[in-house]
Amino acid sequence: MGTTQLEPVSEPKYWHLRTVLSEALDSEFTVGEILPNERDLAARFGVARATLRQALEQLELEGRLQRRRGVGTTVAPPRVGVAVGTEQHAWPGAADDAWQPVDSTLLIPPAAVADALETGRDEAVHTVRRSRMSHGQPVGAELLYIPRSSVPDLSAIDAPSGAARARAVLRELQRRELDGQDNAVELGSARADDAKELDRLPGAPVLVVTTRFLSEGATAALSVATYRADTCRLTFGASGGVEIHHGPERRAS
């Protein structure tokens, strides 16, 4: 027949297909290779197109496949490990900071942010937009909120906005001593501005890392950073995190 028939199982059909497809990716395909089209794949595995699509979506969620308009579905390279541990995610603006300042302005933050900063709800704070690259690809987009009380000597900034203003704010922030930080990670979807920086469509799955920077017993800055969930693995810990790749083909790249 030339088809790979699936045996009947109790688990959902799309899930079984995902497992079979995952094994096929390991054994038959290499990173970057374009998969056959949906019709041919559905025929090969003897499943409906809808079932096939569900299985492909699963594998995309797991970072095994990439779907790109005009290209098709390709086998994804292993995810990039991005260090967000306490040592690497240093005091914003420090010498070893992995983030690049992009823009800065003074605005009234969302109520939830104002509450976390313990500023008043109608009090403007400095915002700094930054981006982070890895292997030449954008991996993270960040919005940093800095209460005016954290940078009290920032009286006259030459630049009203842009990277120059961002650098001036961070330079002032660096005068303070960082006492500690804590991070929270959750699943989210990319907002329009973050999506643009990450080279994705709005709503793409992202890992949202919220970091509170503590100084002199108060929250001196709050960072909301979004990382591409399809291409990034966030690592915490001094040694940069463990790597577990799927199958030999993925490890080979």
Add this chain to the structure above:
Amino acid sequence: MGTTQLEPVSEPKYWHLRTVLSEALDSEFTVGEILPNERDLAARFGVARATLRQALEQLELEGRLQRRRGVGTTVAPPRVGVAVGTEQHAWPGAADDAWQPVDSTLLIPPAAVADALETGRDEAVHTVRRSRMSHGQPVGAELLYIPRSSVPDLSAIDAPSGAARARAVLRELQRRELDGQDNAVELGSARADDAKELDRLPGAPVLVVTTRFLSEGATAALSVATYRADTCRLTFGASGGVEIHHGPERRAS
């Protein structure tokens, strides 16, 4: 007209609708409330059902909505903060361990795990399956891989499997000194066994935390833990992590 017409914008329609819906959730709905059905919602916002569904999927991804079969779409409570920082995610089996042992067996791990453990690819290792609850709900499912060299004195176990065997393996592991650990977090989909423990369907989005436990210069154990991405926010850091909730309605619960 009784409808809330969307103004034309350059961002994708589903994304604009998501923002409008998000604001409506804050101002008009409370946690646990059931949303009107899709037809009524699509009519109210003057959009196609497909657009509405995309926007609802976004909000589900962000943890704002829950879709439950037989119930409909409800407004989700704020995500539960689950501590996975170095202090809380302690040496497995320690007195303050948040995980409950469920089962244990000896098996040959996936090749990628064997490589990370630096055991041979056809060498059996101890596995311990554990679960984690928070507020009476399952939040995490873990598979712990322990090379036999980490528990050399585990010669005769009375129980061939089950929680009793798991506890015996962990008791032996506790004889070793934990030198350090590192974590990696990435997006994944729940495998069938994890999904069952998490009370989800296979393929549901999960946050996968891989932890390597180091002892005497080697990887003494490897943990692959999956957390429900819809209900959990993972916190790293001593103080348990920052909390940022959406809008006043969500904070009120």
